[in-house]
Amino acid sequence: MHTTSDEQFLREAIRLSIEKMQAGEGGPFGAVVVRDGQIVGRGWNRVTSANDPTAHAEIVAIRAACRTLKTFRLNGCLLYSSCEPCPMCLAAIYWARIDSLWYAASRDDAARAGFDDAWIAEQIVRPPQEQSLSIRQALRDEAIAAFEAWLRKENRVEY
Amino acid sequence: MHTTSDEQFLREAIRLSIEKMQAGEGGPFGAVVVRDGQIVGRGWNRVTSANDPTAHAEIVAIRAACRTLKTFRLNGCLLYSSCEPCPMCLAAIYWARIDSLWYAASRDDAARAGFDDAWIAEQIVRPPQEQSLSIRQALRDEAIAAFEAWLRKENRVEY
Numbered sequence: 001m002h003t004t005s006d007e008q009f010l011r012e013a014i015r016l017s018i019e020k021m022q023a024g025e026g027g028p029f030g031a032v033v034v035r036d037g038q039i040v041g042r043g044w045n046r047v048t049s050a051n052d053p054t055a056h057a058e059i060v061a062i063r064a065a066c067r068t069l070k071t072f073r074l075n076g077c078l079l080y081s082s083c084e085p086c087p088m089c090l091a092a093i094y095w096a097r098i099d100s101l102w103y104a105a106s107r108d109d110a111a112r113a114g115f116d117d118a119w120i121a122e123q124i125v126r127p128p129q130e131q132s133l134s135i136r137q138a139l140r141d142e143a144i145a146a147f148e149a150w151l152r153k154e155n156r157v158e159y
Numbered sequence: 160m161h162t163t164s165d166e167q168f169l170r171e172a173i174r175l176s177i178e179k180m181q182a183g184e185g186g187p188f189g190a191v192v193v194r195d196g197q198i199v200g201r202g203w204n205r206v207t208s209a210n211d212p213t214a215h216a217e218i219v220a221i222r223a224a225c226r227t228l229k230t231f232r233l234n235g236c237l238l239y240s241s242c243e244p245c246p247m248c249l250a251a252i253y254w255a256r257i258d259s260l261w262y263a264a265s266r267d268d269a270a271r272a273g274f275d276d277a278w279i280a281e282q283i284v285r286p287p288q289e290q291s292l293s294i295r296q297a298l299r300d301e302a303i304a305a306f307e308a309w310l311r312k313e314n315r316v317e318y
Contacts, residue, residue: 021312135260
């Protein structure tokens with residue numbers, strides 16, 4: 001069951017999804033990151049206004065929360081999104097180590113409004129040669145030097 | 160088969176993967192976006208230095224290319240990455256409408272250096288209730304108002 005505060009944070013994400021879309025920022029999506037009952041990052045879709053195809057609400061909110069908390073790890077944080085995240089944003093939520101996700105509208109609701117990311121989810125799990133994107137590999141031997149150098153680096157910061 | 164210029168762009172991505180890692184920017188990953196034979200965006204991993212878990216090389220390069228070209232659609236562009244992209248970056252490449260991807264090291268090479276994103280790929284394709292992230296839904300009826308407002312908006316910019 002959700003609590004009053006879960007509803008409150010989801011409603012803030014929904015509020016952003018409408019207000020910022022009406023202001024011409026981008027698509028109708030909003031998100032907030034919460035820690036210890038406080039909003040530490042707000043985000044809304046800015047793809048078309050910022051010329052940034054990665055500026056989905058969840059990614060913008062994660063980046064804002066990391067700025068607020070001065071960290072690249074959001075353990076202990078919850079993300080509230082006006083809509084079920086696309087594969088890019090869901091992977092970003094995992095990379096950010098967020099604990100818990102609440103969403104309101106479903107991916108099917110988004111698809112009916114023209115935001116259909118099911119094709120991306122289908123593509124990225126296929127072997128490279130079976131994806132619609134042309135994907136090729138070369139110079140592997142030269143590239144692995146970077147990993148060898150990383151493992152030798154003494155003061156490396158892992159993430 | 161790859162051409163001399165494909166090798167040249169991959170080598171620039173590999174160069175960035177080493178140089179920027181050694182400079183303390185983040186993990187050993189580099190990428191460049193190319194259009195009409197010219198590099199229009201460079202990226203390298205900045206997760207730990209920028210406190211941004213989404214600042215993977217490919218995403219940084221896509222954002223840079225979009226700034227250069229003043230667009231959110233990179234049709235006609237190629238992305239060269241020092242390593243096979245993680246699920247977040249691969250989805251971002253699709254959202255950016257990039258045509259073609261070249262990579263050098265494989266995801267298995269990265270995993271051997273401690274960068275194992277296979278678990279994220281496994282999680283994000285599961286139904287929400289079967290993922291390791293806690294995922295819950297509420298207030299759907301309130302959120303779909305944003306999509307209705309979007310479809311009514313006259314000057315909307317689609318992406």
